[in-house]
Amino acid sequence: MTRLGRTIGWWGAPSAWALNTQFGQTMPYADCVTRHPWSGAATCVTLAVAIVAAGWSARAGQQLSGTQRFVAWSGSAISSIVSFAILLQGIATLMVDPCLR
Numbered sequence: 393m394t395r396l397g398r399t400i401g402w403w404g405a406p407s408a409w410a411l412n413t414q415f416g417q418t419m420p421y422a423d424c425v426t427r428h429p430w431s432g433a434a435t436c437v438t439l440a441v442a443i444v445a446a447g448w449s450a451r452a453g454q455q456l457s458g459t460q461r462f463v464a465w466s467g468s469a470i471s472s473i474v475s476f477a478i479l480l481q482g483i484a485t486l487m488v489d490p491c492l493r
Contacts, residue, residue, distance in 0.1 A: 397452025398460055401467020404445030405474040412438040412478050416485060423490035431490065435482035442478055446471030 415434040422430050446468050453464030 397448055398456065398464045399449075399467060400445045400452075401449030401464065401469075401471040404448075405442035405471035405478075408438040408441040408445070409474045409478055412481060416481060420490040429486070431485045432482065435478065435485055439475060439478045439482060442471055442475040446475060 412435055415431060415438070419431040419434060422428075449464050449471060450468035453461050453468060456464055
């Protein structure tokens with residue numbers, strides 16, 4: 393469990409960001425046709441995954457020492473930065489009409 397907590401910040405949030413980017417490319421068509429905010433829902437889910445990855449990595453870093461602690465805390469920092477990027481993408485997704493994209 394410690395190894396997962398140490399490394400989830402490195403791959404969890406960036407993977408969520410990649411999924412959010414793909415959803416941002418494909419979901420506007422579904423949003424326009426159905427008039428439901430699927431892009432916004434996908435952004436909320438991926439943002440939650442990124443925030444959980446940041447928190448999990450930070451929590452694991454509290455129990456470690458040395459290089460392992462550095463890996464966990466830097467993973468938490470990366471996840472926090474990626475969470476902010478997902479949030480900015482989400483704001484743009486919610487502000488622009490899907491039929492105009």
